[in-house]
Amino acid sequence: MRVFSLESVIEEFEALTKDAGRLQRETLRKILEQNGEAEYLQSLGLGGRTDPGSFKACVPLATHSDLQPYIQRIVDGETSPILTGKPITSISLSSGTTQGKPKFIPFNDELVHSTMQIYRTSFAFRNREYPIGNGKALQFIYSSKQVKTKGGLTATTATTNVYRSKQFKHTMKDIQSQCCSPDEVIFGSDFQQSLYCHLLCGLIYSDEVQLVSSTFAHSIVHAFRTFEQVWEELCEDIREGVLSSRITIPSMRAAVSKLLRPNPSLAYSIYNKCASLSNWYGLIPELWPNAKYVCGIMTGSMEPYLKKLRHYAGSLPLMSADYGSSEGWIGANVNPSLPPESATFAVLPNIGYFEFIPLKRPEEQGEENSASTIHYVEAEPIGLAEVEVGKEYEILVTNFAGLYRYRLGDVVKVAGFHNSTPELQFICRRSLVLSINIDKNTEKDLQLAVEEAAKLLAAEKLELVDFTSHVDTSTDPGHYVIFWELCSKTAEDVLRSCCNCLDLSFVDAGYVSSRKVGAIGPLELRVVRKGTFHKILDHYLGLGGAVSQFKTPRFVSSSNSNVLQILNRNVSGCYFSTAYGM
Numbered sequence: 383m384r385v386f387s388l389e390s391v392i393e394e395f396e397a398l399t400k401d402a403g404r405l406q407r408e409t410l411r412k413i414l415e416q417n418g419e420a421e422y423l424q425s426l427g428l429g430g431r432t433d434p435g436s437f438k439a440c441v442p443l444a445t446h447s448d449l450q451p452y453i454q455r456i457v458d459g460e461t462s463p464i465l466t467g468k469p470i471t472s473i474s475l476s477s478g479t480t481q482g483k484p485k486f487i488p489f490n491d492e493l494v495h496s497t498m499q500i501y502r503t504s505f506a507f508r509n510r511e512y513p514i515g516n517g518k519a520l521q522f523i524y525s526s527k528q529v530k531t532k533g534g535l536t537a538t539t540a541t542t543n544v545y546r547s548k549q550f551k552h553t554m555k556d557i558q559s560q561c562c563s564p565d566e567v568i569f570g571s572d573f574q575q576s577l578y579c580h581l582l583c584g585l586i587y588s589d590e591v592q593l594v595s596s597t598f599a600h601s602i603v604h605a606f607r608t609f610e611q612v613w614e615e616l617c618e619d620i621r622e623g624v625l626s627s628r629i630t631i632p633s634m635r636a637a638v639s640k641l642l643r644p645n646p647s648l649a650y651s652i653y654n655k656c657a658s659l660s661n662w663y664g665l666i667p668e669l670w671p672n673a674k675y676v677c678g679i680m681t682g683s684m685e686p687y688l689k690k691l692r693h694y695a696g697s698l699p700l701m702s703a704d705y706g707s708s709e710g711w712i713g714a715n716v717n718p719s720l721p722p723e724s725a726t727f728a729v730l731p732n733i734g735y736f737e738f739i740p741l742k743r744p745e746e747q748g749e750e751n752s753a754s755t756i757h758y759v760e761a762e763p764i765g766l767a768e769v770e771v772g773k774e775y776e777i778l779v780t781n782f783a784g785l786y787r788y789r790l791g792d793v794v795k796v797a798g799f800h801n802s803t804p805e806l807q808f809i810c811r812r813s814l815v816l817s818i819n820i821d822k823n824t825e826k827d828l829q830l831a832v833e834e835a836a837k838l839l840a841a842e843k844l845e846l847v848d849f850t851s852h853v854d855t856s857t858d859p860g861h862y863v864i865f866w867e868l869c870s871k872t873a874e875d876v877l878r879s880c881c882n883c884l885d886l887s888f889v890d891a892g893y894v895s896s897r898k899v900g901a902i903g904p905l906e907l908r909v910v911r912k913g914t915f916h917k918i919l920d921h922y923l924g925l926g927g928a929v930s931q932f933k934t935p936r937f938v939s940s941s942n943s944n945v946l947q948i949l950n951r952n953v954s955g956c957y958f959s960t961a962y963g964m
């Protein structure tokens with residue numbers, strides 16, 4: 383019988399973070415000892431040394447493309463130790479939404495293990511402040527396609543690798559978060575059908591549901607937008623005890639049908655609750671009266687969905703989940719009561735060796751620049767114990783799955799310390815999205831500009847469903863294009879004002895000066911028809927992506943022609959900014 387105690391999880395975390403610097407050195411030693419015979423490390427001349435100094439002197443910083451040739455040989459089935467001592471057991475496909483194509487990343491049991499440690503840690507802290515009872519979780523989780531590589535390894539998304547693992551079920555039980563839906567729903571091959579069944583199972587167990595969650599907040603918002611369309615059908619299924627004919631996958635039908643009995647009183651109660659809601663405000667607590675909170679990653683590129691999520695969550699608190707990537711986890715949210723906008727992630731010093739590249743503002747950029755418009759000068763990477771509160775860093779990961787000084791591409795800020803381990807705030811992806819000449823804008827800059835312009839929509843009670851951007855260089859000079867999907871038809875004059883507001887909200891000095899002298903043309907707002915972003919999601923799923931890891935690409939380059947075509951074919955209106963008089 384396994385005994386799981388929240389106090390012991392907290393105690394363990396307190397112990398791990400007591401002397402994080404020492405534990406980091408030990409973790410590095412373990413990683414290098416385990417993998418010392420791997421070809422990659424051998425070729426760098428470490429010669430069995432495992433101390434941070436030798437490691438930094440011998441091992442170069444690596445991007446994904448530096449490691450790609452090694453990973454490719456693993457994918458192709460070479461079994462000699464290439465990146466790790468023990469063989470890699472499967473391959474993760476990262477969402478790759480930004481680049482437009484998935485990346486291969488090594489995966490092994492160590493990653494499952496650290497994922498569970500992260501889940502348990504944040505749950506223990508969350509449960510201390512927001513205790514949940516025994517029950518179930520309405521989890522919008524989806525596996526993605528699993529394919530065999532030429533070398534016989536399973537390649538699938540990192541989340542699927544985790545859901546497949548034995549430990550996942552144990553941990554969900556430990557943290558009282560067992561999914562309402564059977565495995566046939568999570569592992570179903572059609573996302574729309576899985577989503578419908580998740581909603582249905584959630585309703586069947588509506589009194590038992592203690593929390594609503596997903597990996598990224600986007601999936602929760604997407605689920606309830608869908609609920610608005612299908613709620614009557616769900617009620618009918620519950621009333622009659624017969625699953626809708628839209629579920630055609632036999633295993634899913636069988637598994638969900640087993641849970642269905644005709645239940646007219648439940649159907650009647652759900653129907654009345656839905657009918658009484660005003661614009662679906664507070665939908666979650668109304669239908670799941672025992673839910674204590676809504677949980678998922680809500681930071682970074684998920685922030686634009688917070689408004690809608692709060693609308694559905696009504697009085698329920700939002701808990702921002704942990705920070706990690708397909709490449710490995712980094713930190714757990716141990717301050718659950720902070721609102722998602724200021725969520726922090728305490729680094730777990732035993733799951734990897736973390737370094738931080740200090741990012742400094744160039745001299746000419748004054749303090750008045752917002753966090754996002756800073757473009758950085760790099761200094762030498764420093765260790766976890768040396769970071770300073772208030773400073774920003776790019777994070778480097780070395781872990782048990784064959785990544786060494788790997789540039790994750792994320793910018794984080796140190797918000798404080800938990801014992802001696804830093805608590806990080808996610809700032810943004812490092813890469814620029816919008817840039818034509820001297821202008822520089824990150825995803826975050828785009829998000830801020832869109833938020834500013836969307837205020838004009840809110841004043842008209844209109845809602846932005848999703849957005850992305852593109853640089854159009856087919857015009858001379860080139861110009862920024864912002865794509866918007868809106869909930870309902872919007873007056874032309876409002877959209878013209880939004881377009882001007884967007885143009886003026888890119889405050890990066892390079893952009894402003896280029897616009898003033900006409901080196902960048904007027905910003906263009908292209909409004910796309912309802913459902914366009916759903917088509918983009920479907921496109922990525924077709925490439926083997928997973929809904930559980932989906933992040934709307936905030937920039938679509940010309941080389942990503944499929945997505946660009948989806949967008950352009952669905953344009954219903956175009957507006958050019960007159961903000962700079964041309």
Ligand code: AMP
Pocket residue numbers: 476477478540679680681682683703704705706707708709790792808811931
């Ligand atoms: P993936 O490649 O699909 O595994 O996505 C990993 C990326 O998602 C990270 O590098 C981050 O940019 C982003 N991400 C993951 N967790 C968080 C979080 N808690 N807050 C903000 N962004 C996150």
